[in-house]
Amino acid sequence: MSIIFHVDMDAFFVSVEEIFDPALKGKPVVVGGKSHERGVVSAASYAARKFGVHSAMPLRTAYQLCPSAIFIEGHPDRYREYSHRVRAILDRFSPLVQMASIDEAYLDMTGTERLHGPPLKAAHRLHETVRAETGLNCSIGIAASRLVAKVSSDQAKPNGVLWIYPGLEAQFLAPLDIRKIPGVGKVSEKRLLEIGIHKVGDLAALDDKTLEQRFGKSGLALAGKSRGLDAGGWFDEAIGERSDPKSISHEHTFSIDTDDEGLLHATLSKLAEMVSRRLREHGLQARTVQIKVRNQAFETYIRARTLTAATDLDIEIGREARTLFRENWRPGTKVRLLGVHVSQFSKTGGQLDLLDGDKKLRWTDAMRAADRLRDRYGDDAVTLAGGMRGKFRERTHEALVDKARDPEPPS
């Protein structure tokens, strides 16, 4: 019988901000951006939640609900650093740790009793260590499956520990809303409510066949989850080493919708640069380039093309992105968001295209050098001329492009 911990940080971003600015403690705080900006809430303090503010809510809505809240942009680098600190602590408790996101992790604690004592005792010690060494609170769910551990950490919030004893999983889950099951979102919830299923217990009482007929593969997974099993998706994978990413993407929402072709092309080039750079950091090359366009009416479409050879070069990904855009954009149509996304990875070091081999090699060298410069002097120290062209055409409010206009001179 496995013993799984799910460790989930409480109001993570807000709590990290409080460490750097203790005056925020106890106040309504919203992390995500300024109250009038385009954007959504990344995290809200418990004081802000009392006003109905929650994550994923538009910032403007949050402001209407709680005008007195303190709105902050946030510091992703700080969150990453604290996430690493937490992870380092978790590593001392089990050799099998998997970060599921920046603020939550699974630990396989099976067989650690000799070292750490029974599960509840180990969990309290873990909780106390995290608290003492980082100043952050977390909640811990303990169960025989990842799914139940996750649901139980959620029930334990804030700042609690909850152990679902083996055999009591179904009893624990039955009275909960179906929405508490990871994987059941707005859409599935609605479809389930329509057929009279409100609680996890209703779901568990249904036979697998019916669920599979109505919901396909995910219906079958749902049946398993309702009984506390790790069914489907990455839930039934072993806790352990992280694998390589399957896709890398960057996107940008303009603060004002735009039809300025120069700005649109410059933005695509910049996004392609950011994507290529991360590709090279991972030692990966991509074969499929995809763009995402969202228009003024918030309609979103995706266009993709698969190349004959994988690449990690700014020029190739940028060129493909701009071509895809040109083929699908009617001039004069205002654009709200642009994105560049790559997938179908292979490890770097593969065959170079015979014809372009030499040219490609020189570009590869140039890009490595550019990466080193960016490491030293910041992201905007080096920008491809093609990406710059449009940026000078017209004044813009986009920070993304503004920053590139006057790069810090390498000293």
Place this chain on the structure above:
DNA sequence: TCTGGGGTCCTAGGACCC
């Protein structure tokens, strides 16, 4: 309510091949 950014996984149709 006026809706971010970075991911994963699933579905479905069409092309193409055997």
Place this chain on the structure above:
DNA sequence: TCTGGGGTCCTAGGACCC
């Protein structure tokens, strides 16, 4: 020529998670 089935790859869209 009115016609099968399976496998793989590609594209597009969407649900969901933090």
